[in-house]
Amino acid sequence: MNKERPATPQGAAMPVRADAQRNAARVLAAARRAVASTGLDVSYHEIAREAGVGVGTVYRRYPERDQLMAAVLRDILTELISTAHQALGCDDAWEGFSSLFTDLALYTAQNAGLSGSLDQHGGPAVAQQRHELLDLTRQVIERAQDQGRLRRDLPWKEVLRLTGAPATQGCVLGLEPDPAHGHHLALTVLLDGLRTD
Template identity: 80%
Template structure:
């Protein structure tokens, strides 16, 4: 009878752990959406509401605000690093470059204040991810240049800076952002202009 008790205890503990993991994933996903909509100053109450959990759950998982922001940034950077690896695996250098350029532009647009917060949150771990992404991006860009697909009169850093040109959301001379088409028209023009011979 006693021998069975640890097994029973373990069985009842398992759903709790699974539920806690599920809540943690929901909180992180909600935090990403909330940051995208409201910037890095978003409140825990907004994140909890977005996740469909109590605010106490958010505080228990991330008692320090910097921990939460670091987790959001790490999740976004991990996604972009995976995109960069995918871009390098493309046989066509231009296709790979277009994939990365578009991914960077869209993610930057969707996450207000991301670039300016990379060194303010997360410390060495975030800095390492950022440097990894920069290194991979340089390889993607220079491969496309070396194969004559991407214009060579721009340094790789300047090409990366251009991803921010597609993220402008403000009103210009009374014209509101094009919510129907998003960033696609601007991205198309930018990519056409970056293509060698474009």
Template identity: 55%
Template sequence: MPSAERPERPPRADARRNAARVLTGARQAVAAHGLDVSYHEIARRAGVGVGTVYRRYPERGELMEAVLLDLLGELTAGAERALSRGADWPAFTRFFTDLALRTGGNAGLSASLDDRGGPRVAAARRQLLELLRRLTERAQRVGTLRPDLCWYDLPFLAKAATSGAGVLDLSADPRRAERCIRVVLDGMRPPAAGPGQEGPAAGPP
């Protein structure tokens, strides 16, 4: 009689460490260079051999999916925290600041995520955007966010606030980025009541 199948052994500690290092290195490389970054650059940032990256993620799509799900999951968790803390302006600003810093500093988020990450990434992106819509509309209902904004505007405003490391030979630093975010947030507050106020902007086509 055939012997019973042995249960799968859990990965060794060093294999788990290498897997974590590969994912961290891939996130850093994608942030700097986008989703077309080479496995050699990922391996360099992870501090492992390129063979380790290929063994862990033989398919590029699988690795890019893991990177994007990790990043979108963090943004989604931040949006959920903001929604759970009540309709106050500080909760909204914390989420917007996190969104701005991550989108401004991550080249991978400028790519077509649905095409490059597969259906799980597409679902995660839609979930994040739905939370963004709810945050925007709640802030407008309580009067903390100007009514002529659409939720669709917010990712563009977030990216514009931290759109690059420098301009005209002037280098940016984290404090400068945070200052720009504060200026953008100030502009998102409701204007003084008066005639001729525009209605909400149009959303996506």
């Protein structure tokens, strides 16, 4: 005799199956990689192929493209906000600053084109996260300046803009940039130029 499955209380959320949770994580990770390499116009078919799932799985999870873009942006911003909080918790203000600066530079290089789309594609939730990250970044920069570890002649916004410099390396006099070393070298030079000691 088959036992009836207990009824879900009215208004209670249905439990998410473990495989569905795994698929959701795979889709989001694949979307991040695909958007970073292809841009915002990446197709659901490309994301599904990257995730190793059927395209229907992507559509069920994110029926609207803006939902997918918002999820990608929220995921990235959540990581950066966590890094910023850790940076503020460092006893050594320079160590905290350089850690956040490096992560922001890597984010910019790996996600070219996304920064200008934060509010347009993310909606209020992403806009709120962006403003939170900006405020935390300002605190990290000004803390390092107050401790005399970071040069004070640059406003915090100008310091932040420098995180995009390594990503803008292009061909100079016919010499192509070296992707293996160019970004790391530019980042090292930038940090050395910002440090006061």
